[in-house]
Amino acid sequence: MEIKEKGQLMSAAEIDRTLQRLAHEIVEKSGGTKELALVGIRRRGVPLAERIAKAMRGIDGVDVPVGTLDITLYRDDLSKIAPHAVLASSNMPFGVDEMDLVLVDDVLYTGRTIRAAMNGLFDLGRPKRVRLCVLIDRGHREMPIEAQFIGRSVQTSPTEIIEVRLREVDSQERVMIVDRVG
Amino acid sequence: MTPRFRDLLALEPLGADELTFLLDQSKPFQEIQKHPLKKLATLRGKSVALAFFENSTRTRISFTTAAARLGADTMNLQAESSSLKKGESLLDTVHTLDAMKPDCLVMRHAASGAPDFVARHLSIPVINAGDGTHEHPTQGLLDALTIRDRRGSIDNLNVTILGDVAHSRVARSNMHLLGKFGCRITLCGPAMWVPKELEKAGPPGATIRRTTCLNEALEGADVVLVLRVQTERLHEPALSAEEYILLYQLNAERLRRARPGAVVLHPGPMNRGIEISPEVADGPQSCVLEQVTNGIAVRMATLFLLIGGGGEEAPQAAGPAEQPARSSTHAAD
Numbered sequence: 001m002e003i004k005e006k007g008q009l010m011s012a013a014e015i016d017r018t019l020q021r022l023a024h025e026i027v028e029k030s031g032g033t034k035e036l037a038l039v040g041i042r043r044r045g046v047p048l049a050e051r052i053a054k055a056m057r058g059i060d061g062v063d064v065p066v067g068t069l070d071i072t073l074y075r076d077d078l079s080k081i082a083p084h085a086v087l088a089s090s091n092m093p094f095g096v097d098e099m100d101l102v103l104v105d106d107v108l109y110t111g112r113t114i115r116a117a118m119n120g121l122f123d124l125g126r127p128k129r130v131r132l133c134v135l136i137d138r139g140h141r142e143m144p145i146e147a148q149f150i151g152r153s154v155q156t157s158p159t160e161i162i163e164v165r166l167r168e169v170d171s172q173e174r175v176m177i178v179d180r181v182g
Numbered sequence: 183m184t185p186r187f188r189d190l191l192a193l194e195p196l197g198a199d200e201l202t203f204l205l206d207q208s209k210p211f212q213e214i215q216k217h218p219l220k221k222l223a224t225l226r227g228k229s230v231a232l233a234f235f236e237n238s239t240r241t242r243i244s245f246t247t248a249a250a251r252l253g254a255d256t257m258n259l260q261a262e263s264s265s266l267k268k269g270e271s272l273l274d275t276v277h278t279l280d281a282m283k284p285d286c287l288v289m290r291h292a293a294s295g296a297p298d299f300v301a302r303h304l305s306i307p308v309i310n311a312g313d314g315t316h317e318h319p320t321q322g323l324l325d326a327l328t329i330r331d332r333r334g335s336i337d338n339l340n341v342t343i344l345g346d347v348a349h350s351r352v353a354r355s356n357m358h359l360l361g362k363f364g365c366r367i368t369l370c371g372p373a374m375w376v377p378k379e380l381e382k383a384g385p386p387g388a389t390i391r392r393t394t395c396l397n398e399a400l401e402g403a404d405v406v407l408v409l410r411v412q413t414e415r416l417h418e419p420a421l422s423a424e425e426y427i428l429l430y431q432l433n434a435e436r437l438r439r440a441r442p443g444a445v446v447l448h449p450g451p452m453n454r455g456i457e458i459s460p461e462v463a464d465g466p467q468s469c470v471l472e473q474v475t476n477g478i479a480v481r482m483a484t485l486f487l488l489i490g491g492g493g494e495e496a497p498q499a500a501g502p503a504e505q506p507a508r509s510s511t512h513a514a515d
Contacts, residue, residue, distance in 0.1 A: 070210060072210075073210070073222050073224045073486070074222070074223070074224070078224060078490055078491070079490075079491055080491075081491075082486075082490035082491030083184070083186055083491050084184055085184075085490065086184055086207070087207050087209075087210045087211075087483075087486070088210065089209050089210045089213055090210065090213060091213075119223075122219075123217055123218075123219045123221075123222070124217055124218070124219070125218060
């Protein structure tokens with residue numbers, strides 16, 4: 001089975017502009033940022049959350065804490081991936097109770113990752129509100145889950161894969177759509 | 183390549199990167215111990231058989247808690263009430279347990295090598311919870327994790343192991359682990375408890391020396407691992423309890439000979455006032471309670487790594503290898 005690149009969806013500059021816009025949207029639609037916090041879902045949700053928080057500091061100096069969440073232990077497909085799974089630590093430097101949380105991830109697809117992330121969050125306490133911010137929404141939901149803040153919505157077929165490359169993780173920066181052939 | 187483990191029988195055959203992997207994978211489970219809700223559903227539907235042919239309260243409770251916090255069920259066999267008393271062989275007992283289809287077996291036995299023997303006859307993973315005087319791998323791991331957290335790393339430390347080393351599986355597991363990270367090991371106790379053969383009881387090339395003089399053993403130590411004295415065994419070096427205390431008790435004054443910031447570990451249960459003074463046991467350098475908490479994390483990590491999967495090989499993931507799960511067709515997205 002081969003992987004073939006079909007096209008570039010976002011360049012580095014477009015990713016940055018989109019994150020800036022998302023930061024503004026979140027601040028605008030939060031009615032106060034006192035209890036606001038971002039939670040990046042490992043791996044690529046983490047640098048995205050950090051960049052959004054940094055962009056928010058540029059808006060009236062809004063300072064929003066960032067937590068990281070590893071969802072491996074909450075996955076519903078553990079039996080398939082467990083021999084390859086490498087656990088990473090979650091790090092939530094704030095209590096979750098009564099907080100207004102925004103989960104951040106790179107791609108929203110079936111929604112199972114977000115289901116797992118919510119399980120992880122609720123193990124930590126009782127947030128006041130949980131919303132979702134994603135860079136790409138590619139459709140094909142298998143859970144009743146939607147994002148409130150979306151960078152770009154893309155129509156995809158099930159064989160296609162959205163590859164997000166971020167400089168903090170991949171030493172390159174772009175979003176591509178690839179297809180499996182054969 | 184992610185290290186893969188079928189059983190956890192001993193630390194001796196594991197390489198430094200496999201050991202580091204096990205320690206690193208224990209960290210997320212350390213965090214879970216701080217959550218208000220400590221129960222995960224990760225191993226829901228799986229069962230862990232606990233066969234303790236030798237008495238243990240702490241290790242058994244630790245494994246039971248680890249399984250429960252992962253959502254797994256436990257099947258409990260206890261030596262006192264076991265069929266062994268009625269003359270059933272080890273293999274028959276274990277096959278009987280196996281026929282109840284647990285997902286893994288955690289085993290403690292008085293005979294060195296018993297878990298290895300059992301693992302060869304069972305298709306499920308076996309975890310050694312202590313076999314004779316051979317090894318206690320999860321104890322070695324939790325000790326190393328505790329040292330690493332307190333000292334920043336386990337590389338090139340001066341480690342002193344104090345007490346009945348000859349009969350200690352905890353000492354051996356620690357030697358096999360720490361010896362692979364450049365630690366220099368000093369064994370100290372009455373001569374009969376630190377025989378010459380122990381100099382070869384670590385990994386090849388490891389620096390292991392023996393002394394019967396406590397003060398000498400403590401000079402420059404970064405880590406002091408104090409072993410429990412079994413008073414029933416004191417007749418071997420022919421010491422009275424008072425003489426043992428006089429010559430080998432770790433007290434505050436003697437501990438000052440070690441490096442500043444040296445940490446004190448004890449596998450428990452402690453004989454306060456015998457091998458360790460109450461002042462040291464309760465003092466700032468003592469890590470005994472952290473060891474217990476870390477024990478749950480290490481055992482959760484072990485159970486997760488051994489039985490977290492479905493038992494079959496995961497399908498080959500297409501795409502970048504750094505996180506195969508994320509780019510495979512079945513990834514939870």
